[in-house]
Amino acid sequence: MSEAIKTDVVIIGAGPVGLFAVFQLGLLDIKTHLVDILDKVGGQCAELYPEKPIYDIPAVPLITGHGLTEALMEQIKPFHPTFHLGEMVTTIEHLDAQNFRVTTDGGKVFETKAVVIAAGGGSFQPKRPPIAGIEPYENKSVHYAVRKMDAFRDKNLLIVGGGDSALDWTLNLQPVAKRLTLVHRRDDFRGAPANVGKMRALVAAGSMDLKIGQVCELEGAGGQLTGAHIKAADGTISRVEVDAMLPFFGLTMKLGPVANWGFDLKDELIPVDTGTFETSKPGLFAIGDINTYPGKMKLILSGFHEAALMAQRAHHYVHPEKRLVFQYTTSSTNLQKKLGVK
Amino acid sequence: MPKITFIEHDGTVHTVEAEIGSTVMETAQRNDVTSIVAECGGSCTCATCVVHVDEKWSPVVGPPSAEEEDMLDFAFEVKPTSRLACQIKVTEALDGLVVYTPAYQGR
Structure with missing residues (x-):
């Protein structure tokens, strides 16, 4: 276990509400670290609708998910938050009465005085294909991410999907694998055209196989795949030798570890x-x-309000010795100093 | 108002009224057709509102756009008549539309 990172507050989730929490906490001299499972900030705004307009941010008639994320990052810059992206918080434990220990699946450990869960719909995790009997193979010979390329050396590898992840890993793993087969439901790829070209060249050279269809059945025992059946659009079924399969069907929101943190969830x-x-x-x-209370509305603006009130209470835990005086950013020289405008 | 029939995987049938100009996804959500997940809220970015359009109705509904077709790559058990319900706008011509919802939308 690595050495613990000591901070005032750990924020779980770097979506718009988690980002604005940095601002509200920062105004109260509270330092923050943020952890997010995505490899980028913005949460749903970045993952689900970066280009779609949002019309209900107060005083901002129209902004995209990407634009909102950028603006929030600019707004919180004076507070220098530290981001830990591509990591998922797995546990929150009481260290003693005043401190929590927070750990991530990337092996990071935080010691913090308060934890703010701004996890939205939970964590974005890979979609699992609905192939009957896939469960026993998962994490043994069916993988949703590549941790070590060498794990696939000299194996018959089946990659499923047509997006950037499927194509990237096809190109990266083709030289390593014994034989690589890419399966996609149509002979058209949404991934980067340059990579589609490279993949097609490998197929033309006989260095890998491309099959158009959908995986319908798996063969194997004890978690180890031996083959897969692929159904083409015309209904014909073919079989390929498979030692390992990598399905890439994008991400979906799952509650994830929040379920294990001892809350009485509704x-x-x-x-x-x-x-x-x-x-x-x-x-x-x-x-x-992620929260609920009577009258709750899942709006970004509600989350912003919640962040402001949360910060007032969090101050009690982080700076118990200090009295909290309510101030406005328009007039307080103290707050303006923190924002770097005075 | 046009009527749309959703037939869920378990055989549950919902025949509901749909507002012209809304989408088939919104119609499903207003009427508690829970097998339409619509995680992204209708942005054509999640592929969790898949419907299989009844074959008779498929020519009326039409094919998916290129963007939608790309998104269908993230859906499962895609058929030639599969569409994302958030991308089907309700019109008078769709009165009587029948769509089937899959057992699993990826979550």
């Missing part, structure tokens, strides 16, 4: 107090789409 949401946005566990807060 419909996969964390109940909170609406004065503080604290959960039933002191020092643990939940803001944005």
Whole structure:
């Protein structure tokens, strides 16, 4: 286990609400680290609708998900948050009465005085294909991510999908694999045209196989695949030798580890107090789409409000000795100094 | 108002009224057709509102756009008549439309 990173607050989720929490906490001299499973900031705004317009941000008649993320990053710059992207928080434990230990699947450990769960709909995780009997093979010979390329050396490898991930890994793993087969439902690829060209050249040279169809059945035992059946559009079924399969069908939101953190969840949401946005566990807060309370609306603007109230309460845990004086950014020289405008 | 029939994987049938100008996805959500997930809320970015359009209706509904076809790559058990419900606009011509919803939308 690596050495613990000590901070005031760990924010789980770097979507719009998690980002704005940095601002509200920053105004109260509270330092933050953010952890997000995606490899980029913005959460759903970045993953699901970067180019789609949002019309209900107060005083901003129209902004895209990408634009909103960029603007928030600019707004929180004075507070120098630290981002830990591509990592998922797995556990939150009480270290002692005042401190929590937060760990990630990437092996990072934080010691923090409060935790803000801004996890939206949970964590984005790979979609699992609905192939009957796939479960026993998962993480043994069916993988949704490549950790070490060498794990696929000299294996009969089946890659499924037509997007950038499927094509990238096809090109990267083709030289390593014994034989690589790419399966896609149509003979047209959404991935980068240059990579499509490279893949087609490998097929033309006989260095790999491309099959058009959908995987319908798996063969193997004890978690080890031996073959897969592929159904073409005309209904004909063919078989390929398979030692390992990599399906790439994009991401979907799953509740994930939040379910294991001991909250009394309501419909996969964390109940909170609406004065503080604290959960039933002191020092643990939940803001944005992940929380629930009477009248809750899953709107970005609601999450922003929740972040502001949360910060007031979090201040008690981080700076218990300091009295909190309410100030406006328009007039407080103290706040303006923190924002770097004075 | 046009009527749309959703036939779920388990055989549950919902025949509901659809507002002209809305989408088939929105119609499903307003009427608690829970097998339409619509994770992204209708942005054509998640492929969790897949419907298999009844073969008789497929020519009326028409084919997916290039963007939608790309998104269908992230769906499962895609058929020639499969569409994303968020990309089908309700018109008078769709009165009586029948669509089948899959057992699994990826979540």
